[in-house]
Amino acid sequence: MKRTVLAKVATQSILKNKMRTLLTMLGIIIGVGAVILMVAIGQGAQGQIQSQIQGLGTNLIVITAGTSNQGGVSHGAGSFNRLRIDDVEKLQRESVLLAGVSPVIASGAQIIGGQGNWRGRINGVSTDYAVIRDWETTSGSFFDESDQRQAARVAVIGETVKNQLWPDSDPVGERVQIRNVPFQIIGVLAPKGQSAEGNDQDDVILAPYTTVQTRLSGRTYIPQILASTFSPDEIVSAQEEIASIMRESHGLAAWEEDDFTVRNQADLADAAQGTTQVMTLLLSAVAGISLLVGGIGIMNIMLVSVTERTREIGVRMAIGARGSDVLTQFLVESVVMSAIGGLLGVALGFGGARLLGDATGWSTAIDAPTVVIALVFSGAIGIFFGFYPARQAAALDPIEALRYE
Amino acid sequence: MGSRRPMGDDQAAALGDGPQLVGEAAPTSEVVIETRGLERVYATGRTEVRALDGVDVSIHDGEFVAIMGASGSGKSTFMNILGCLDRPTGGSYTLSGTQVELLNKNELADIRNARIGFVFQSFNLLSRTAALDNVELPLLYDRSGRKLDSRKAAAEALQRVGLGDRLDHEPSELSGGEQQRVAIARALVGQPSMILADEPTGNLDSRTSVDVMTLFQELNDAGITILIVTHEADIARYCKRIIRMRDGKVIADEPVRDRRIASEDLETLADLDEQDVVEVTL
Numbered sequence: 173m174k175r176t177v178l179a180k181v182a183t184q185s186i187l188k189n190k191m192r193t194l195l196t197m198l199g200i201i202i203g204v205g206a207v208i209l210m211v212a213i214g215q216g217a218q219g220q221i222q223s224q225i226q227g228l229g230t231n232l233i234v235i236t237a238g239t240s241n242q243g244g245v246s247h248g249a250g251s252f253n254r255l256r257i258d259d260v261e262k263l264q265r266e267s268v269l270l271a272g273v274s275p276v277i278a279s280g281a282q283i284i285g286g287q288g289n290w291r292g293r294i295n296g297v298s299t300d301y302a303v304i305r306d307w308e309t310t311s312g313s314f315f316d317e318s319d320q321r322q323a324a325r326v327a328v329i330g331e332t333v334k335n336q337l338w339p340d341s342d343p344v345g346e347r348v349q350i351r352n353v354p355f356q357i358i359g360v361l362a363p364k365g366q367s368a369e370g371n372d373q374d375d376v377i378l379a380p381y382t383t384v385q386t387r388l389s390g391r392t393y394i395p396q397i398l399a400s401t402f403s404p405d406e407i408v409s410a411q412e413e414i415a416s417i418m419r420e421s422h423g424l425a426a427w428e429e430d431d432f433t434v435r436n437q438a439d440l441a442d443a444a445q446g447t448t449q450v451m452t453l454l455l456s457a458v459a460g461i462s463l464l465v466g467g468i469g470i471m472n473i474m475l476v477s478v479t480e481r482t483r484e485i486g487v488r489m490a491i492g493a494r495g496s497d498v499l500t501q502f503l504v505e506s507v508v509m510s511a512i513g514g515l516l517g518v519a520l521g522f523g524g525a526r527l528l529g530d531a532t533g534w535s536t537a538i539d540a541p542t543v544v545i546a547l548v549f550s551g552a553i554g555i556f557f558g559f560y561p562a563r564q565a566a567a568l569d570p571i572e573a574l575r576y577e
Numbered sequence: 578m579g580s581r582r583p584m585g586d587d588q589a590a591a592l593g594d595g596p597q598l599v600g601e602a603a604p605t606s607e608v609v610i611e612t613r614g615l616e617r618v619y620a621t622g623r624t625e626v627r628a629l630d631g632v633d634v635s636i637h638d639g640e641f642v643a644i645m646g647a648s649g650s651g652k653s654t655f656m657n658i659l660g661c662l663d664r665p666t667g668g669s670y671t672l673s674g675t676q677v678e679l680l681n682k683n684e685l686a687d688i689r690n691a692r693i694g695f696v697f698q699s700f701n702l703l704s705r706t707a708a709l710d711n712v713e714l715p716l717l718y719d720r721s722g723r724k725l726d727s728r729k730a731a732a733e734a735l736q737r738v739g740l741g742d743r744l745d746h747e748p749s750e751l752s753g754g755e756q757q758r759v760a761i762a763r764a765l766v767g768q769p770s771m772i773l774a775d776e777p778t779g780n781l782d783s784r785t786s787v788d789v790m791t792l793f794q795e796l797n798d799a800g801i802t803i804l805i806v807t808h809e810a811d812i813a814r815y816c817k818r819i820i821r822m823r824d825g826k827v828i829a830d831e832p833v834r835d836r837r838i839a840s841e842d843l844e845t846l847a848d849l850d851e852q853d854v855v856e857v858t859l
């Protein structure tokens with residue numbers, strides 16, 4: 173049979189039973205729609221995390237207290253499993269692979285100045301921090317070595333802080349009170365947006381760690397040390413170097429485990445993506461199962477259809493249809509049904525992703541390969557689940573089929 | 578009938594490898610069907626049913642044959658084999674020079690499509706499908722490679738059976754007689770060398786039966802070989818030859834002596850109808 177004729181015969185049969193066709197397709201529509209939606213959510217989340225982790229800075233290495241197998245949580249007891257300024261200084265002195273090393277001493281702070289006051293976060297960091305985080309200033313400049321040495325009361329503020337206190341003017345040179353200590357603002361940071369955990373990275377005040385330690389809190393506890401390498405190829409060897417320097421600094425014996433954890437960007441990305449990947453996988457499995465159920469629905473209807481249309485098949489054979497014609501007709505019918513179902517499902521998934529994105533603010537992403545795979549897959553389901561009924565139809569004996577009541 | 582001419586000419590060409598094409602100037606017409614010792618044995622469980630038990634029949638081009646016999650005598654079995662729907666379990670069947678029992682399923686399908694028009698007792702039209710689409714159906718399975726406009730051919734075939742104004746009607750919108758006409762149009766559309774009809778008037782009243790026989794006689798006059806199975810002696814008298822069967826054997830094979838012309842009977846019936854009407858109104 174000619175291809176156009178085949179399509180015509182199949183569509184005729186499909187259109188004869190519009191309601192049934194629609195119900196049959198529903199399984200595929202929902203299955204494909206669900207797959208598209210899940211993939212859209214998963215890809216959106218991963219894309220977001222990826223870009224945020226890229227945004228942390230290039231060749232970043234993060235050192236935290238505590239052993240890695242305890243998930244980065246410190247032992248609590250004993251001062252040796254904390255990170256200290258000695259560690260930072262030793263790293264700065266002895267490392268050859270690191271481009272920069274900076275402690276991050278974080279605490280909350282009230283800042284008063286400009287249009288009023290703002291509660292934010294103040295991070296005591298070293299001059300290397302700008303290099304490590306790859307963070308430029310849009311106005312003014314970062315503090316320098318002499319500021320750090322003298323524990324100068326200077327601060328660089330993030331975009332959010334600037335917008336809150338000086339929406340319309342440049343705050344560089346302004347005097348402010350941070351925790352009732354007078355500071356001078358010397359720079360404004362370029363905006364970075366949200367972090368992987370959803371924090372506003374621009375809601376920050378950076379000051380020399382020496383200043384934060386001596387003038388603000390006086391504490392020596394450092395939750396995190398950031399470092400970066402000159403090139404991405406050196407990250408792994410730099411991590412080893414850091415570990416050996418840190419062990420020496422902490423005076424660990426050979427049999428003792430590391431009481432700190434050194435992670436690079438890829439580790440961070442893996443950790444962050446692990447959860448979304450598991451979620452995506454689970455949801456995709458559910459979506460896949462609904463696709464399977466949709467396929468079985470098609471097979472069921474096609475089987476019923478073959479029985480119901482036994483006489484029709486007999487007539488077609490009596491007037492000269494070959495077994496292969498009947499087979500192709502039924503196969504085309506199920507493939508057309510599942511392919512149309514797939515198309516509608518893609519539309520549904522698209523619409524659903526759009527709606528969900530608008531409603532929740534999650535970012536969703538659908539790429540062409542996903543759509544193509546979904547369509548090809550639904551077509552394949554049509555062939556797979558349509559084949560058995562179609563073969564059943566083709567194997568009928570014309571006389572018996574004609575006599576069938 | 579208006580569309581008879583194009584059919585008649587094309588028909589010879591469409592017959593393909595039939596012996597008619599050889600072009601022998603035979604005084605008598607060619608043999609279309611030839612069976613020798615034809616047997617069909619149904620093996621159901623322990624018992625065997627010899628539905629056909631050595632049938633020798635020759636049918637020539639242009640004949641109009643009625644096959645008669647008691648129920649269970651093997652008429653349908655015979656027709657199914659002649660129509661290439663079924664294969665004999667013994668003996669030989671030659672259709673226009675082709676040894677049918679040697680063919681495989683696909684070749685049988687192609688022969689059914691190209692050379693045979695089948696008409697059934699229960700019409701067997703596709704439901705919820707317009708008359709035109711029903712009639713077009715055989716052409717969709719055409720493999721002979723002949724080029725023709727299948728829509729146009731289907732419309733012409735419907736015209737030929739007098740249903741030129743019913744192209745878009747679905748079977749449920751047609752009377753039994755009209756449905757059978759659609760079925761005959763479907764049998765005609767592929768320009769077959771013969772039409773086989775198993776009790777074509779079995780589901781019709783006597784008046785409509787004569788109507789259908791008028792059509793068959795017209796087609797036969799146009800040169801188409803026709804075989805019908807019938808129980809009714811009245812119907813058989815419109816044919817030219819009667820083959821009687823019993824227990825799977827041919828017991829009589831004779832020409833129809835007092836052949837009737839269906840179109841004339843139709844007129845008589847119409848007159849009778851009018852008289853009835855007059856009587857009622859009086």
Ligand SMILES: Nc1ncnc2c1ncn2[C@@H]1O[C@H](COP(=O)(O)OP(=O)(O)OP(=O)(O)O)[C@@H](O)[C@H]1O
Pocket residue numbers: 619620621626627628646647648649650651652653654655
């Ligand atoms: N598929 C079958 N399986 C077994 N036996 C069959 C089958 N088809 C027909 N028969 C038997 O073959 C014999 C001839 O049947 P067939 O249908 O040819 O009779 P028929 O002359 O057409 O009868 P009717 O006038 O009632 O249509 C019957 O005895 C029937 O029981």
Ligand SMILES: [Mg+2]
Pocket residue numbers: 652653654775
């Ligand atoms: Mg019968």
